[in-house]
Each structure stands twice: as C-alpha cells, then as structure tokens.
Amino acid sequence: MRIKIIVWMVAASMLLVQCTKNFEETNTDPNQQIPNNFNAEYFLSGSQNEYRGAITGYEGSWLFQAGWVQIAAAASTGYLSNMDKYVESANTSDYSGRAWNDCYRAAGYANAIIQKHAADADKVNLVGAATVMKVLSLHYITDIYGDIPYSKALQGFDGKSLGILSPAYDKQQDVYAGLLAELESALAKFDASKSGPQADLIYNGNVSKWKKLGYSLMLRMAMRLTKVDAAMAKTWAEKAFAGGVFTSTDDDAYIKSENSTGHGSENPRVITLTNDIEYIRWGKPFIDYLRTTNDPRLPVISEIVDTLAAVNIAVTPKTSNTNPSDQVGLPNGYVTTESSAFFIGKHPDYPGAVGPGKSVASILAKYSRPRSALYYDLNGPVFILTYGEVALMLAEAKFRGWNVGTTTAQTYYQRGIEAAMKSLATFNASTGVVANATTYAMAQVLTPGKELELINTQYWLATGSLFNWTESWNNWRRSGFPVLNKVAFTGQFATDIPRRQMYPTTEASANAANYATGLTGVSTGSDSWTGRVWWDK
Secondary structure (H helix, E strand, O other): OOOOHHHHHHHHHOOOOOOOOOHHHHOOOOOOOOHHHOOOHHHHHHHHHHHHHHOOHHHOOOOOHHHHOOOEEEOOOOOOHHHHHOEOOOOHHHHHHHHHHHHHHHHHHHHHHHHHHOOOHHHHHHHHHHHHHHHHHHHHHHHHHOOEEOOOOOOOOOOOOOOOOOOOEEOHHHHHHHHHHHHHHHHHHOOOOOOOOOOOOOOOOOHHHHHHHHHHHHHHHHHOOOOOOHHHHHHHHHHHHHHOOOOOHHHOEEEEOEHHHOEOOHHHHHHOOOOOOOOEEEEHHHHHHHHHOOOOOHHHHEEEEOOOOOOOOOOOOOOEEOOHHHOOOEOOOOEOOOOOOOEHHHOOOOOOOOOOOOOHHHHOOOOOEEOHHHHOOOOOEEEEEOHHHHHHHHHHHHHOOOOOOOOOHHHHHHHHHHHHHHHHHHOOOOOOOOOOHHHHHHOOOOOOOOHHHHHHHHHHHHHHHOOOHHHHHHHHHHHOOOOOOOOOOOOEOOOOOOOOOOOOHHHHHHOHHHHHHHHOOOOOOOOOOOOOOOOOO
16 A cells, blocks of 8 residues: 555544644544544555654654664764763753654544444454554553553544543553553454454555554553563463464564655665764674574675765665674773763774775775665665564463463564564565574574573564564563663763653653643653653563
8 A cells, every 4th residue: 555645534534633842742633523524544554654764764763762772883972872871962851752743643633543433243344453453552652751642632523522631641541451451342343254454554444454453462461461461461472362363474463665755764774874874783691692603694684895885875885794703792881082981982992994084984994784675765664673683572471380371482483583584585585584483583592591591582582673663672671672772971860770751851841730730650750761651670
C-alpha cells in the first residue's frame, strides 16, 4: 500500500490533534470533523505513518536510545551528544517530547477508527488493526515516560463533546492493565471471513498477520513486567502464546518507506546527512561482542570506508572493508577535538588515524560504520516487531517455566538468533543475507547460569542491527543485559545511563496539576532522566 494514499486524506481532515506544541496533542478537535464525515480506512495508514516517524530518526531513537545502549556512537559535540554523552544540546527538550507528540497522534488516528466503527460488524478487522496500533503507540509512550494520560486522553471525537483539555495522568500499571485488556478484546474479534483493512502499510490487509502482531505485542508487554509483577507477566505471556504469536520471519512487522512521496525512512536520512555521516559509528560494546563471538552478521552490517566517502554521501566508497577482524567500534563519550580531555586519540584502544589526522573523517577513519549497501536506502523498512524478538522472548518465558509450548528454551534461543539474522535481508535482499546463519545459530548454547544474559544480549543484537534502538533500550532496562558502563563527560544531564525521557516541557505549564501527579510515578519523584518507571525496578 503506497504511503501517499494518506497524504491528502489526513491533511484534509485535520481531525485528531492540533499540530501545536501544547497538551492538546493528546486530545482531538471535534470542531474539525466528526466520525460520519471521514473514511476511516485511511486513518489506519495515518496512524502507521505517525508511529513510523516516532520510532525513527531525530524524533528520539537516534538522538537518545541508540547511544544510551551503546549500539551506536558519535564523537560529536553537536546534538548527537544527547545520545553519546548525555550532554544537552540546544534542542534536547524539544527532541525529548517528540515521541510523545507523534505517538499520541498515531493513537488518535487509530482511536478515531475505533469510535466510528466499534459497532460495525463489517469493519471488525479494521477496528482490530486500529486497536493494535492504538495499543502499540500508547505502549511506546508509557515505556519511555512512565505515567501518561490514558483513560481521559483521546476524548472529544464523538462529535458530542469538546473533550478534556487537561487530561489526568494514569499510573503506568493501570495503563498496562487497560491496554492489555483492550488488546485482548480486539484480538478475539478478528474475523478472517471478513475483509481486512484497506489502507494498510504493514500487512496490506492480511487479517491473520494482524492477529499474530497483536498477540506478539501482548507477549512483549507481558515480558516488560517480569521485574515488577511476575505473576501478571506469566499470565499475559501464556495468553499471547495460546492466541498465536509470530512463527517465522514472514510475520515480521515493518513499514516499507517511500521516499519519492516524502515518506522516506528517517534512519538512513540521519546516517547520510552532512555533518552527521562523518561522526556516526557503531558502538564499541556492540562491535566487540559480534567480533569476539564470530557472529556472521558482522561483515553484513559493518564496514570501514575511505575518508572521502565518510564525509560525502554522493561518493560511493572506493573501499568497503567488511573483514570482521578489521571492524572496530567507537567508544561512547569521546570527541574529535585534540585539545579536549576526551579526545578519541587518547583512548587506549585508539586504532589510529588515516592521513594527517586533522579532519573528522581522518581521525575516525578506522572505526566501523553501518554498512552503506545495507542501511543507506531511504526506501528501507522501519521495523516494529520481528519473529527473532518473539522467539527470544519465548526462550526467556520457557526458561522461567511458563507454559509457552513444548519447544525448549534452547531451541527458541537458536530460532531467535537465526531469525534475527534472516530479517536483515529485508533491508537488501542480496547484501542482507547472512552466510551460515542457520549453522551458526544451531551451534549456540544456553550456558547454565547465564541463560538470561545470553538471551537478552541476543535481543540487544537483534533489535540493534535492525535499528530498533528504543526496543533495545527498553529491554536493557528490563533485563539488565548486556552489562553496560556509564559514560563520563563534562556537563552531563544524567549521571548514569538514562532510564527514561523527560515529559514535553509544555506539560509542566499547560497541564501542570496532572503533570505533577504524573511525576509521582517516577522513582525520583521528579522529571529526571535517571528516574525509573513503574516496571523498571
């Protein structure tokens, strides 16, 4: 389904949220449209497109989570210092609120569909897909921020009321309970005998796959709760498995971008942008792990290039060295300024410059970057949830003794590794093929006493190599794996690896009383980067 379908429909309707920086982002404007006046089919693609924007590029994941989990690094003093060093840039507060705004818009589009067609038997699958998108979007917001407006959010689209302009914040545990209940109810109503959603950018209306995505999302939400409510986690994980989760990479949920219509992927846009391309590299812990475990993904996802290509996106690399033994990850927390105490050349493992060592490209020339042949396509996919992730979550669930089938934790683990490798081919059907993926995966063993570390480190590798940075960070916060060391630098806004993003600054002024209540759900009692949300104990 072509993304351009949504453009004129969404622009013409302007129904869900006002494009302001105010708290109205969480509500709708009934004075613009009422449900009878729009074709709800097109609002599904609108929701999907907003969600795609929220989880990619400069809306948050590249500027924060990519470096927080040390999968990526950038020896820059500009805005990339947010993720690499926890150092504030001119627009850090603005960046921090973008996921909130984008995902409330995504949830708003989805909720409009639900309100219009909740009682329409012929639209049950459209409503089901919309519910999955609503849950996916609000789940993303609450994981990043903590307590959020939920029960009183997205009001005012029934054409009868003005909605709630200052929505109360719900406790995260109540948000989770509510979202899981909404999801369970909607999934039970999917009907393969009826038509699927028409303007669908993910599955092109395939009802069976939507149902699998819903139950796989339920599994992911269940696993989030392992530290805070193991019984609830077990219950929902078992429900998800019984309902039917992903079973192969053919089920992977992703949105194919379309740059020609203005909907290109924001991930390659970041790494091909002048003044960013020369700084961005794979992180040292990420490359070190792949290299020391002889992981066959390394030559597929990583390269070292000539200095000219490192600063000019119009230049095809004269050399693209993908030799695994030559790949070097960039440590987080360094800069290319020679006079700085944090000059990368002072790092004990610095591999040396190429040429005179005066330019950024020269100084960082021997560090590995995301491979251009795989990741630089602006029409590339944006991954939402994959079978590799599902299999690894099932490996952990089985290890915990939960009823998720007769398959062993070991087998789920191997399937997860293999699937994560095979999903890379979605970026490029030739470049993304990992040689010996099956052989390598089948040789991996869950060492007794290290099961959770191994499973969750593979989850970090899987989501990291697919540029699903926020999910890498979410699962790291939940599991504690891999073990990462905080970055030291001057002028940091966080004294440790950040564990949440700060609420949009407008919430403190426009929704002050409810914002203050929301802060009680943060472990520090304040809007801090290092405070923990409810499930992050």
